[in-house]
Amino acid sequence: MTTRVTLLAAVTEQRLPSLRGALGVLPLGSDGPFASVPGTHYARWVLLTRLGPPLLLFSAVTDVSARPYLQSMVENLPPEAQVVWEHCDGWPHQASVEEKTAWLEARCYRPHLTFATVEATVQDIVAGIDARRRLGAFAAANQGLEPAALQKAFRAEFGP
Amino acid sequence: MTLWRRRAAIPALHHVQGNVLRPFGYTRGAHLFMHVPDARAGRAWLHQVVGTVTDAVDWPGAKPVAARNVSLTYAGLEALGVDPRVRAALPEAFRAGMAGRAAVLGDDGPCAPERWDAGLGTGAAHVLVSLFADDAPTVEREVDDVRSSASRWGLDVVVDQRTAQLLGAREHFGFSDGFSQPTISGVPSMPGADGVPDRFGRLRPLPLGEFVHGYPDIDSDDPPALPPPFHRNGTFQVWRKLAQDVDAFNAYTARHGDVLGLPAATVAAKMIGRWQDGTPLSLFPSSPGGEEVARDADRTNTFCYGDDPRGERCPLGAHVRRANPRDGLPFGGVMTARHRMIRRGMPYTDGDDRGLVFVAFVADIERQFEFVQQHWCNDGDAFGLGDEPDPIVGRNARLTSQHGKTTLGGAPPRFLSPLAEFVTTRGGEYLLLPSIDALWALADGRSLWRCRSGR
C-alpha cells in the first residue's frame, strides 16, 4: 500500500553552504514543509558530503506511487522548501510541473532495503491515533466504574 | 551484538577530571558560570586555575576538604580563541547549546529559554567552575578564591548556583536519589552500580567510551574521535536547573490517592518507580522494601523489567523505568545500552525556590541525554504508551494537555489524569569537561590541529 521513494541529486560544492542554510531554517514536525504534501508518512532530506562529491538524498514513505507523489510535491511544497531543489545541479528552474516531476523521477532509485512497516494510509494512521487518544481519555475519565456503568458510558462515547 | 566483547580499557585517571567516573561524594556545591571578556584574559585565568582542578586518581587517605571541576560551553571555546576548525568538528548538539536545542528537549511554555534564569542559555556563560565541599564555610572560601581570580582577569560571574544534599540524599519530592549509576568496565564499581542486561538478564558493565572520550565504546574499539586536544579523557556535561513544585506534587499525590483509593506515598512511588526510601517497585510492588534493603545498594539496584512486561509491578511510564528501561524494551538490554548516563546532580534550595541541579556526564549528548529526554521522557511510544510523557520530567505542554495521563498499570489499569507541572526548566548549558591536559592546552592556546595527533 505504501511506497518508498528514494532519490539522489548532485549538488556542487559551492552551493553547499547555501543549501545547508536553506535546510536549516525549515520548520520540523507538523509545521514541516511535507505537511502540505498529501499522503506523506515521512519525508526527509539528507546531505551526503563524506562519500565523494556531495549528494542530496531525498527519501520518503508515501501513500501513492513515486510519480504522482513527486508531482504533488512539486505543486505543493511551500516556496522555502522548493528552494532546496533549486540548489541541485541541473534543476530545471523555468520548466513546467511535468518536466520538474520527470527530472526528479529520473533521479529515483529502487531501494533494496528500506525500513517502513506501515501498511496503512496517513489518514488511517491519524484516525487510529485519534481513536487511541479517545480511548485513553475515556479509560482515565471512567476508571473505577462498575462493569454495567462502564459499558453504558462506553456506548455513549463510541456508539453501540 | 559485540557489546560484551569490547576490550576493557583502563582510564588514565590523572588526565580525567574527578567526579566523572566516581562521585566526589561531597554534600555541598557551588556552580559558578563565568563570562570571558577576551581570549588572552580567559587563557591567563585558566592557567591560574587548571592546577586546582581535581583529577580522578584515588585519594590515598582522607578526602580533600574541597574539589573542583572546570568545563566550557561552546561559546566559551569561542571566547578562548579555539581554532574554528576544531570548533566546527564538535558535535552539533554541543555547538547549538541547551537553549538552541529547546525544540528537541521540549523546553517550551514556562520552560522556554526566554524565561530561563539570567545568564543561562544566552551565550554569556563561557566557563563553569563547580566546587564541592562538605561544609558551608569551605564552599564560601572556595567561591571567594575563584571569584577573586576571576575578577583579577576580568571574568564576570554570570550565575552562582549553590547546591546542597538534603538529609538522607533525598531530592525535594522526598525520594532517595543519585545511587543508580552505570557500571563501567575498567573502573572499580560503586555499590549498587548497574550495568546493561544481556539477553540472559545478567548485568554487564558498559565500556568506558560510553562516558569518556577516546576509549572503546559499545559500537567500536575506535569510535570517531573529537578533534585534539579534546580527543581523549574528556566528557560532555549536561547542566540543567530544574525547579520542583513540592506543594503541587504533594497535593496532587494526596488528591489522586483519594480518587484511586491509594495512599499518597503509593501514587508518588508509582510515578517515580521507586519508594521514597529508594527500594524499587519492581522488587517491592506493594510497600517499601524497608531500611535494611534501602541501605544495601546492590539489592536496591539489581533488578530488571523483562519479567513485568505490562507494568503491573512498576508502571511502564514511571520515571526510573523510562530513564533506564534496562531489559524492558525488545531484545533485552540492547536497546538501552547506548542511552545511559552518569548522574551527579544535587538539590538546590533558594528560599521557596527548590529543585534539582541535574548534572549528567555522557560521551554523546544527543545519543544519551537528549535521546532519553526526547524519546523516553517526553513521549511514551517506545513503551507502548502513545504520547504519554514522564509524569515528573515529561514535556510540560504534554503533561497538562487534555490527553496528559500516566498509566499506572494493573488489571484493570488505573490512570493519573490530568497531570500537572511539577518540574520547570530554569535554564541549562551543555559543556565540554575536557581532560586536564586539554585544559592546559587551552590555557596555553595550543588548541590547534597540530598540537597533538591521534592517540
Ligand code: HEM
Ligand atoms: C527534578 C527532576 C528530577 C527528579 C525529581 C528525579 C528523580 C529521580 C529519582 C528519585 C530517581 C531514583 C533514584 C536513582 O535511581 O538514583 C531517579 C533516577 C533517574 N533519573 Fe531522574 N529525576 C529528575 C530528572 C531527571 C532527568 C531530567 C533525567 C534525564 C533526562 C533523569 C534521568 C534519570 C535516570 C537515568 C535515573 C536512573 C534510572 C535507573 O538507572 O534505574 N532524571 N530520578
